[in-house]
Amino acid sequence: MRISVVGTGTMGSAMARTLVRAGFDVTAWNRTLDRARTLEADGITVEPTIWSAVADADVVLTMAFDARATLDLAARFLGTMKEGAIWMQCSTVGPNGMRWLVDQADQYGVALVDAPVVGSRAPAEAGELVMLVSGAPPLIERLQPVLAALGSSTVIAGTEIGQASALKLACNAFIASVTAALGQSVAMCRELGVEPRLLLDTLEGSALDSAYVRGKGAMMIAGDFTPAFAVDGALKDIALMIQSVDPEVAPLLPVLRGAFGAASAAGHGRQDIAAVVSSFS
Numbered sequence: 001m002r003i004s005v006v007g008t009g010t011m012g013s014a015m016a017r018t019l020v021r022a023g024f025d026v027t028a029w030n031r032t033l034d035r036a037r038t039l040e041a042d043g044i045t046v047e048p049t050i051w052s053a054v055a056d057a058d059v060v061l062t063m064a065f066d067a068r069a070t071l072d073l074a075a076r077f078l079g080t081m082k083e084g085a086i087w088m089q090c091s092t093v094g095p096n097g098m099r100w101l102v103d104q105a106d107q108y109g110v111a112l113v114d115a116p117v118v119g120s121r122a123p124a125e126a127g128e129l130v131m132l133v134s135g136a137p138p139l140i141e142r143l144q145p146v147l148a149a150l151g152s153s154t155v156i157a158g159t160e161i162g163q164a165s166a167l168k169l170a171c172n173a174f175i176a177s178v179t180a181a182l183g184q185s186v187a188m189c190r191e192l193g194v195e196p197r198l199l200l201d202t203l204e205g206s207a208l209d210s211a212y213v214r215g216k217g218a219m220m221i222a223g224d225f226t227p228a229f230a231v232d233g234a235l236k237d238i239a240l241m242i243q244s245v246d247p248e249v250a251p252l253l254p255v256l257r258g259a260f261g262a263a264s265a266a267g268h269g270r271q272d273i274a275a276v277v278s279s280f281s
Helices: 010-021 033-042 050-054 067-080 094-108 121-126 137-142 144-150 163-191 197-203 211-222 231-244 253-268 273-280
Strands: 002-006 025-029 059-062 086-089 111-114 129-134 151-158
Touching: 002 010, 002 050, 010 025, 010 033, 010 121, 010 144, 025 033, 025 050, 050 067, 059 067, 067 086, 067 094, 086 094, 094 111, 094 163, 094 231, 111 129, 111 137, 111 163, 121 129, 129 144, 129 163, 137 144, 144 151, 151 163, 163 197, 163 211, 163 231, 163 253, 163 273, 197 211, 211 273, 231 253, 231 273, 253 273
Parallel strands: 002 025, 002 059, 059 086, 086 111, 129 151
Antiparallel strands: none
16 A cells, blocks of 8 residues: 655654554655655655655545645645545644535545544654544545554544544643643642652552653653644644634633643744643743
8 A cells, every 4th residue: 555645744754654664655745845855764755746745645644734734735636646545634623624625625536534643753653643533434444554553543533524633622622731730730849849750759650640641740840842742733723622612611721722822922832732831930
């Protein structure tokens, strides 16, 4: 199976490497071509144009920043996809964004599967993402080898395009909430004269402990914000959440937007979401 990865940022490049290790024939394209060139050392064919990248692909996997970027890419490649190929759309665009992409795919008669992922760079590199999918069951069945290579598990959100993207927003709301709450507690320890490491020691082994809490907590304490999931990415997703749900259903979202917005304004936009701790200092 030949797979074309369109968009080789942090997540797209990690997923491309995982796919080629799993034995797939992988081509790649990125708007900034030099960024994609680093993948050639991994055995991935980097194409100079988006059209040549997708022309012979059985699966076109898109991983762009937002719906607008994905729409722009799709307008350029959909007419070049071969008959029977599947567009596996992995960017986080929300259910409204997926409706726009469905309309675009329908214009070209291209089969589309909604396939956002849960996880950041390290799980993507290890093939341990959680794959969320929705769409026609026969299409999802055809993608099973790809899903198995990229993820440790696959959650089928439904048969309608947009259901997986809706689930992705709910997951990211939880991630943003946990991260902000952890940042607040680390900042409280500092304010009250308590060593923040003791917070993690207290949680260790309890029902509230997790590798995520330990990892992000350690980053916050050390001030190491090497990006896995950037603050500005979280802000974009929170905006999608606010657009998608009734304010009474999700009253924490404006608070989260304020916390991550403050971190971005302080210069942490491209750094990891652990930098939200700066909003509480």
